[in-house]
Amino acid sequence: xATRRNFLRLVxxxxxxxxxxxxxxxxxxxxxxxxxxPKEVVWFQGQSCTGCTISTLQAEYPTLEEALSAFRxxxxxxxxxxxxxxxxxxxxxxxxxxxxxxxxxxxxxxPEAATIGHxxxxxxxxxxxxxxxxxxxxxxxxxxxxxxxxxNRRRVHGLGPNVTGAQGLQFEHREKGGVLGGEFASGxxxxxxxLSGCPPNPDYVLLTLATVLNxxxxxxxxxxxxxxxxxxxxxxxxxxRGEFDRGEFAEKPGDPGCLIKxxxxxxxxxxxxxxxxxxxxxxxxxxxxxxxIGCMEPAFWDRFxxxxxxIEDSPVLGNVSATQAGAAGVVAAAAGIGAHMGRKAMGYGxxxxxxxxxxxxxxx
Amino acid sequence: xxxxxxxxxxxxxxxxxxxxxxxxxxxxxEAKSKMxxxxxxxxxxxxxxxxxxxxxxxxxxxxxxxxHRLCSSxxxxxxxxxxxxxxxxxxxxxxxxxxxxxxxxLWNHAVHLFALVxxxxxxxxxxxxxxxxxxxxxxxxxxxxxxxxxxxxxxAEFGGRAPHPVSYIPGGMATKPDHATIQSVKxxxxxxxxxxxxxxxxxxxxxxxxxxxxxxxxxxxxxDIVSILVAAAQAGxxxxxxxxxxxxxxxxxxxxxxxxxxxxxxxxxxxxxxxLTKEEIVAGIHEDTAYSWYTEDSSGAPTEAGPPEPDPDKxxxxxxxKAPRFEGQSMEVGPLARLVISDMDPFDLRxxxxxxxxxxxxxxxxxxxxxxxxxxxxxxxxWLDAIDPSQPFMADDWTDDFTGKGVGxxxxxxxxxxxxxxxENGEIERYQIITxxxxxxxxxxxxxxxxxxxxxxxxxxxxxxxxPLSVMRTIRSMDPCLACAVHVQTPxxxxxxxxxxxxxEGLEGGRCDV
Numbered sequence: 089x090a091t092r093r094n095f096l097r098l099v100x101x102x103x104x105x106x107x108x109x110x111x112x113x114x115x116x117x118x119x120x121x122x123x124x125x126p127k128e129v130v131w132f133q134g135q136s137c138t139g140c141t142i143s144t145l146q147a148e149y150p151t152l153e154e155a156l157s158a159f160r161x162x163x164x165x166x167x168x169x170x171x172x173x174x175x176x177x178x179x180x181x182x183x184x185x186x187x188x189x190x191x192x193x194x195x196x197x198x199p200e201a202a203t204i205g206h207x208x209x210x211x212x213x214x215x216x217x218x219x220x221x222x223x224x225x226x227x228x229x230x231x232x233x234x235x236x237x238x239x240n241r242r243r244v245h246g247l248g249p250n251v252t253g254a255q256g257l258q259f260e261h262r263e264k265g266g267v268l269g270g271e272f273a274s275g276x277x278x279x280x281x282x283l284s285g286c287p288p289n290p291d292y293v294l295l296t297l298a299t300v301l302n303x304x305x306x307x308x309x310x311x312x313x314x315x316x317x318x319x320x321x322x323x324x325x326x327x328x329r330g331e332f333d334r335g336e337f338a339e340k341p342g343d344p345g346c347l348i349k350x351x352x353x354x355x356x357x358x359x360x361x362x363x364x365x366x367x368x369x370x371x372x373x374x375x376x377x378x379x380x381i382g383c384m385e386p387a388f389w390d391r392f393x394x395x396x397x398x399i400e401d402s403p404v405l406g407n408v409s410a411t412q413a414g415a416a417g418v419v420a421a422a423a424g425i426g427a428h429m430g431r432k433a434m435g436y437g438x439x440x441x442x443x444x445x446x447x448x449x450x451x452x
Numbered sequence: 453x454x455x456x457x458x459x460x461x462x463x464x465x466x467x468x469x470x471x472x473x474x475x476x477x478x479x480x481x482e483a484k485s486k487m488x489x490x491x492x493x494x495x496x497x498x499x500x501x502x503x504x505x506x507x508x509x510x511x512x513x514x515x516x517x518x519x520h521r522l523c524s525s526x527x528x529x530x531x532x533x534x535x536x537x538x539x540x541x542x543x544x545x546x547x548x549x550x551x552x553x554x555x556x557x558l559w560n561h562a563v564h565l566f567a568l569v570x571x572x573x574x575x576x577x578x579x580x581x582x583x584x585x586x587x588x589x590x591x592x593x594x595x596x597x598x599x600x601x602x603x604x605x606x607x608a609e610f611g612g613r614a615p616h617p618v619s620y621i622p623g624g625m626a627t628k629p630d631h632a633t634i635q636s637v638k639x640x641x642x643x644x645x646x647x648x649x650x651x652x653x654x655x656x657x658x659x660x661x662x663x664x665x666x667x668x669x670x671x672x673x674x675x676d677i678v679s680i681l682v683a684a685a686q687a688g689x690x691x692x693x694x695x696x697x698x699x700x701x702x703x704x705x706x707x708x709x710x711x712x713x714x715x716x717x718x719x720x721x722x723x724x725x726x727x728l729t730k731e732e733i734v735a736g737i738h739e740d741t742a743y744s745w746y747t748e749d750s751s752g753a754p755t756e757a758g759p760p761e762p763d764p765d766k767x768x769x770x771x772x773x774k775a776p777r778f779e780g781q782s783m784e785v786g787p788l789a790r791l792v793i794s795d796m797d798p799f800d801l802r803x804x805x806x807x808x809x810x811x812x813x814x815x816x817x818x819x820x821x822x823x824x825x826x827x828x829x830x831x832x833x834x835w836l837d838a839i840d841p842s843q844p845f846m847a848d849d850w851t852d853d854f855t856g857k858g859v860g861x862x863x864x865x866x867x868x869x870x871x872x873x874x875x876e877n878g879e880i881e882r883y884q885i886i887t888x889x890x891x892x893x894x895x896x897x898x899x900x901x902x903x904x905x906x907x908x909x910x911x912x913x914x915x916x917x918x919x920p921l922s923v924m925r926t927i928r929s930m931d932p933c934l935a936c937a938v939h940v941q942t943p944x945x946x947x948x949x950x951x952x953x954x955x956x957e958g959l960e961g962g963r964c965d966v
Contacts, residue, residue: 135491139514142615145597146604153588153597200745200764201490201772235511236491241499242881245761251492252762286511287616341626342846366613367605376611376627378618381507389508394501396852 136192147290184219197253221275286383322354325362353382487773519864531858543708545624566596573683592676623850649674693814693926699789704863785867
């Protein structure tokens with residue numbers, strides 16, 4: 089059985105989707121604990137599309153309704169789920185929840201751009217967060233500003249680059265700060281735990297909650313994301329990696345080959361979805377030959393748009409471009425060095441100085 | 453006159469509230485439908501290449517995740533075709549997109565019927581005896597939650613993941629599903645279909661439900677869906693939520709060779725159907741911003757108007773939604789609109805139970821959603837079969853580098869959707885989106901004409917000020933979602949009473965101050 093400290097790391101690093109099945113009893117027990125104490129959960133939506141909720145609904149081990157059944161008396165607010173349970177809405181919302189989950193960004197320049205019960209999302213979140221033991225930002229918008237913070241490139245109507253001033257809870261793009269400020273710490277003395285992604289994998293949400301409810305402290309990367317989920321590089325575990333190493337590139341969508349020239353952001357994106365897969369192990373973006381869009385990363389959108397263009401000025405591997413590195417990779421592969429070692433041998437390049445990629449010694 | 457202020461209505465895809473003016477007899481005399489979120493979707497598409505638009509706008513909604521992506525792709529393709537640089541997506545892409553949207557219909561209708569409106573007709577909430585519909589506890593509810601995951605897995609086979617798939621792009625599909633993948637999708641759909649049960653069993657299932665019998669061998673899902681309809685009929689849902697009886701649909705499920713659609717394109721008004729061309733539809737649409745938190749300059753034809761300019765302090769405004777009108781008229785959109793325009797009423801359910809096949813009321817909206825789930829289910833395997841894996845899914849000639857204007861008309865499960873895109877030298881210079889929800893739930897137009905919802909609840913009796921359940925049922929029939937805290941205030945605001953309209957017995961874990 090997993091120890092308290094390494095539980096999350098274990099479920100994150102053991103291969104593929106079966107992991108969740110393997111530890112489902114641990115997870116179930118952790119969620120069960122929520123009913124033992126007076127734990128209250130608030131799932132709040134700012135400028136959200138509800139995609140993170142819908143994603144979480146796709147979880148299988150446990151299912152969200154199983155988790156909610158365990159949480160039944162504790163979820164004091166979820167605009168989608170509480171409806172079915174008939175819970176009172178605003179008036180039943182705990183003002184000092186044990187766990188505050190936020191989906192969607194928080195508009196700060198036009199606070200009226202997201203209101204619930206005649207109050208702005210900013211007012212709600214800044215009031216609730218300091219009272220919570222744990223604050224979890226679910227999805228790229230709540231983590232980093234995400235979609236609503238995508239750049240107003242034409243600066244229309246005299247509005248700034250960020251139309252409504254949409255911010256994440258503790259970040260705006262890659263800058264620490266956000267609505268709660270860089271110094272914020274919840275009751276458990278943790279910063280906001282960021283589960284980025286558009287949407288995040290449902291496992292991330294339920295496993296993180298299970299981890300914390302089991303008394304574990306999640307190990308976080310510089311963007312405050314649990315390392316086991318956000319350490320692997322998409323590019324390393326991609327099904328097209330062999331094509332990359334052989335220098336076989338698709339020139340346009342639909343062609344066979346590695347998708348880097350069609351704009352794949354896999355070399356710049358960290359998550360374990362290539363192994364974990366989506367929808368109970370059904371598939372993942374690159375398995376249907378759709379280039380990675382980088383949705384797990386801070387500044388997702390403007391860092392990666394245009395999506396169909398290769399990032400040419402930002403070497404993936406040392407000082408060579410991705411396609412050059414792919415050709416060089418042929419040599420590494422021929423020498424019997426695996427993809428991962430190939431990258432290591434080439435020296436780990438940086439997308440930018442602020443890139444989220446971990447140093448190589450931590451990547452194993 | 454007491455004012456009932458419901459905020460949040462909490463639709464599944466965003467923030468919504470409604471204010472009702474109720475007379476001394478408890479009859480609604482005026483309603484204001486308020487959309488309470490703004491993100492600037494149209495604004496952030498500007499200055500980007502056309503193929504980025506489906507990526508951006510596809511993520512505008514995590515519930516209708518496929519629809520915006522496909523509609524935006526159609527707008528981009530239309531613009532490129534008008535510019536003369538693109539010949540259109542290959543037939544396989546057209547077939548696959550529609551088949552995927554058909555599968556999406558099944559998902560959305562199931563989730564809506566079971567998770568959003570179903571609880572209103574469950575035993576726990578409304579004492580109907582239908583315990584299987586009880587939220588989070590009923591076997592029917594739980595089984596539907598399990599089935600929705602199965603449908604999403606089918607969608608993930610094509611899209612890589614669901615929600616927010618990534619393989620649908622302008623020019624066709626990034627993915628090239630092989631025969632095995634299509635078979636896998638079919639078997640996942642077949643599994644859900646089996647749970648639902650055969651369409652021809654509907655009359656027998658109705659009889660079962662009326663007799664309090666449950667026979668899963670002829671359709672577990674069907675029994676539960678029919679239970680919702682029977683409970684709604686008994687609750688008088690045919691007599692509430694009456695809209696103007698004007699409908700609009702863009703049509704969908706197209707034969708690539710003939711262009712013919714399974715659901716027709718056009719409008720229904722004055723008691724008759726008018727099949728319309730794309731050009732006629734586009735020419736008829738105008739958006740008003742008189743009661744929206746946008747400047748007056750933001751109103752106009754979606755083919756001409758610039759992106760909406762926020763004006764949060766605007767006097768008399770009460771919504772972040774605009775008010776779209778077709779030739780000056782509000783139009784109801786959604787499953788009922790599609791079936792009326794396509795002249796479909798399987799088993800005469802709306803004629804017999806809903807007061808007429810074309811009547812706009814709360815019951816008919818539910819019936820139409822159920823009918824449509826069956827109609828689409830019965831076609832979707834054939835649509836999948838029409839895909840030829842040996843043929844291309846992606847056009848050879850797609851390019852972002854052009855100057856042109858395009859319109860994408862689409863018909864997602866919630867109703868009519870349109871995207872408008874102007875491209876100059878490979879960059880988007882103007883973008884407009886008109887969603888189904890603003891047709892149904894938008895604010896008043898410049899002439900003070902109400903939206904469909906604002907009209908539909910007027911004249912309905914509120915059971916008690918504390919519990920306007922009939923109004924909530926009407927709102928939900930249009931596919932927003934449930935939880936509401938209702939603040940009832942006297943005009944001078946001295947009395948404030950917090951009300952929860954729906955509190956299932958045994959689930960009232962939260963605090964309620966009633």
